[in-house]
Amino acid sequence: MKFDFKEEDLIIKPYNQPGPIYIREQTGYFQRIRRALSWLLMLTFIGLPWISYQGKQAILFDVAHQQFRIFGTTFLPQDFMVLAGLFMAGAFALFFVTNWLGRVWCGFMCPQTVWMLMFTWVEHRIEGTRNQRIKMDKASWSTQKVRKKIVKHSLWLVISLLTATSFMAYFIPAYTLYSEMFTLQWSGLVSFWVFLFALCTYGNAGFLREKMCTVACPYSRFQSVMFDKDTLLVSYDAQRGEQRGRRKRKDNLKELGLGDCVDCNLCVEVCPAGIDIRNGLQYECINCGLCIDACDETMNKFGYQTGLIKYQSERQQDNEKTNPFRLKLIGYASLAIMVIVVMAIWLMQRMPLEVSVIRDRNALYRVNYEGIVENPYTLSVINKTQQDLHYRVSLKGLEGATLASPNVIKVTAGEMLLVPITVSIDGTLLRSKAQDVTFVVSAMEDASIMLEKSSYFYRN
Known part of the structure; x- marks a missing residue:
């Protein structure tokens, strides 16, 4: 790739966000997709335990009796080979998606991201915009600040408790679990697990947030080995954007010697991981597309062409054509389909x-x-x-x-x-x-x- 500016112009100071990351709320095309997928995931997660089949809970993992019911089929510990097959199919499917679209699973469907952005949404509604939250946290404690913090954390705890209870409904019949909850008849064991999962949800989505993705999650460490030059990743068009700089809408870019990047820093402010996508590919990037929506919004305001930040492969950055039928991608898809077919055959031949x-x-x-x-x-x-x-x-x-x-x-x-x-x-x-x-x-x-x-x- 060749550029019309000097190499030293590309040296960008890495973004280093001290303290917590304050995510700016953003709307746009990819945000709408993620919100739709998030609603689908949450409703499915909450609703599945309430589905009945043949007079019983359709999905129930009864650990106490070592029985796992899934829509009329009962699995016992002797059938755990199906769990191994499920993990294998899921792994190959994840490898396929990663080789095709990068870490898009993390950005759109991972429960950690979904719940983290849900907590951020609550925080935004109570404490205000990104700048208002920063200002309030820097300010001394007041009655209004204490009130907002109490309301926010109370709602976080309620969401965490409902999440933990919904999760436990997969292991204890939902009607029994909720009826005992409202009548305060939970056993000590049930109470322990519910409050433990609630505490984990509260801590992960409320405090650890992006650290779960960048530090604790092993996927962020080995994802790059599945990338190739045809993988579609969120990337910044440096040839078009540099030299970046602030300007007025009617300024002549050629006279100022500037590229299309107006250096508004919105792509950083909306990023859940707090990175600057303009620094190139980083393992922290979860391919959520929020920076794309923020950049496109700015480009529209200045009358520039959108797509300064977009999903593109390394070959597309070099003005080459991406190969959608590469061997690695077909191989991952084939292995996932093969494992699913073998599992389906085994289930059809399984003697109850x-x-x-x-x-x-x-x-x-x-x-x-x-x-x-x-x-x-x-x-x-x-x-x-x-x-x-x-x-x-x-x-x-x-x-x-x-x-x-x-x-x-x-x-x-x-x-x-x-x-x-x-x-x-x-x-x-x-x-x-x-x-x-x-x-x-x-x-x-x-x-x-x-x-x-x-x-x-x-x-x-």
Whole structure:
């Protein structure tokens, strides 16, 4: 990239914001997109626990009973491989978005950003604009300052408490959780977790804010390895903007030797991370586009072309064409789709029944006075559906054997039931000391729910 000004003109003093960052409220195209996505995220987060399916809460992670219900499907700890698949699909999807649009997830959909800007919105409504907040914090304490601080922090605490309660509704039935909250019947354990999550929300969104993104979040550290010359990032057009400087609207730029940047500093004031995008790519940038909206607004006021700050790739900065079908981008998308397809196939083939055969190790076999050989077993039957089911057990593979077991085994939804059974056979019919035997467990209500488990039958 070639410029028409000297290299020393590009040396810009890094922006160093002492103390807290006071975010200036900004409107514009990307702000409207983020607000819409933020509302969608918050309403989904709050509303999902209230959705019912087949008479029960549609999504419930019942840690106490080790059952995780998701729209009619019950997952048990044995099914945690689906969680690994979910993380893999999410990781590849994040890599795909990062390679395509940079850290746009952080700027538009990350809960930390959503709640941080929500807290900032409350702060703006109570304490005033950015300049008013700075002035008030520098001023000595007064009745008005104390009142505003109390109202602001009270609202922050209310939002934090509602957030924590909404989060706990994924682990405790929502109707039970809220009814016990209004009647002050929460247990000590529930109260501890709710107030802990509320405190974390209050601290993260109210005080730590951008430090969670720039210091604590590991994504900001390794995101750059997924960037390439075709990644669309928020960037400043230095060739067009420099030499920056203040001017009047009717000033002639050529006579003043200035670029389009009016050095209004609004791009810094609206940035949640407090960086100056004009200093080039920085790992703190969350690609939120607020600086784009602020700069475009200023360009419109001065009658200049918008886009001094915009989403563009390194190739576009060099007046080259971005390749949308690059190998890395296609690879990330393919891996994400592949993992999702494998998970979908596994879920479709998943049997909502689990059976284990446990032998009695104290007595592998016994022979009665009639020469009948008996082997005791214990069947562990897990009902992974959300309905009570009745099962029958039958034998296969051991001719002439009889099974002593309950005629009907009732297993409630999500329950694991241990059923003692005994297999008997005339010893003269056995060909060897250990023979294969198969237990067939089938649901009476649904013939498709059937599982076979093999074991051994022993004799002396």
